[in-house]
Amino acid sequence: GAVVSQHPSRVICKSGTSVKIECRSLDFQATTMFWYRQFPKKSLMLMATSNEGSKATYEQGVEKDKFLINHASLTLSTLTVTSAHPEDSSFYICSARERGRGRTEAFFGQGTRLTVV
Amino acid sequence: EDQVTQSPEALRLQEGESSSLNCSYTVSGLRGLFWYRQDPGKGPEFLFTLYSAGEEKEKERLKATLTKKESFLHITAPKPEDSATYLCAVQANTGGFKTIFGAGTRLFVKA
Numbered sequence: 001g002a003v004v005s006q007h008p009s010r011v012i013c014k015s016g017t018s019v020k021i022e023c024r025s026l027d028f029q030a031t032t033m034f035w036y037r038q039f040p041k042k043s044l045m046l047m048a049t050s051n052e053g054s055k056a057t058y059e060q061g062v063e064k065d066k067f068l069i070n071h072a073s074l075t076l077s078t079l080t081v082t083s084a085h086p087e088d089s090s091f092y093i094c095s096a097r098e099r100g101r102g103r104t105e106a107f108f109g110q111g112t113r114l115t116v117v
Numbered sequence: 118e119d120q121v122t123q124s125p126e127a128l129r130l131q132e133g134e135s136s137s138l139n140c141s142y143t144v145s146g147l148r149g150l151f152w153y154r155q156d157p158g159k160g161p162e163f164l165f166t167l168y169s170a171g172e173e174k175e176k177e178r179l180k181a182t183l184t185k186k187e188s189f190l191h192i193t194a195p196k197p198e199d200s201a202t203y204l205c206a207v208q209a210n211t212g213g214f215k216t217i218f219g220a221g222t223r224l225f226v227k228a
Binding site: 041 | 148163214218221223
């Protein structure tokens with residue numbers, strides 16, 4: 001149980017285009033989903049927290065107009081990187097917390113390696 | 118400010134050589150402390166949640182313990198397949214379910 005699927009696992013896009021990353025909880029309903037960014041050999045940096053049906057809460061320094069997050073259902077959240085630039089190249093990871101089980105831990109997707117050329 | 122510091126940054130062990138990884142934390146009221154394992158190019162894999170000082174949890178060769186200021190991840194008789202980055206994270210009992218991660222300890226186990 002507690003499987004989170006992230007798609008795509010790798011994407012290469014041209015500078016100036018937009019890229020959408022999907023995060024799905026496969027066998028549970030996710031009250032809250034989180035989006036992280038990870039640089040090589042560094043820890044996870046929380047970008048935003050999204051709750052189903054409401055606007056995402058972004059961390060300080062994260063541009064909400066650049067990183068669009070939609071959490072339209074209890075099993076799906078999407079991150080869209082708009083007008084991507086090479087500095088947006090990174091490893092993006094989502095996690096999801098199960099609804100109503102009283103558990104606090106979150107489960108992670110496989111990550112998406114974004115390369116902007 | 119909530120903070121997590123892990124040490125050492127990297128640890129090299131021989132197969133069978135037991136050791137411990139440290140996670141020191143400061144948080145305004147601990148809701149939970151988590152350990153994850155991360156392989157290169159993958160998302161973190163959940164290992165343990167600890168909620169209160171004195172709590173211990175075990176899974177195969179791993180044992181996690183918690184005090185009021187730190188947590189240890191003990192690895193007994195490690196195997197090469199235990200090589201990975203181990204991440205520690207905390208969640209405060211305020212501010213929703215936001216989780217703060219440490220930088221991780223990269224473990225290398227040589228056969």
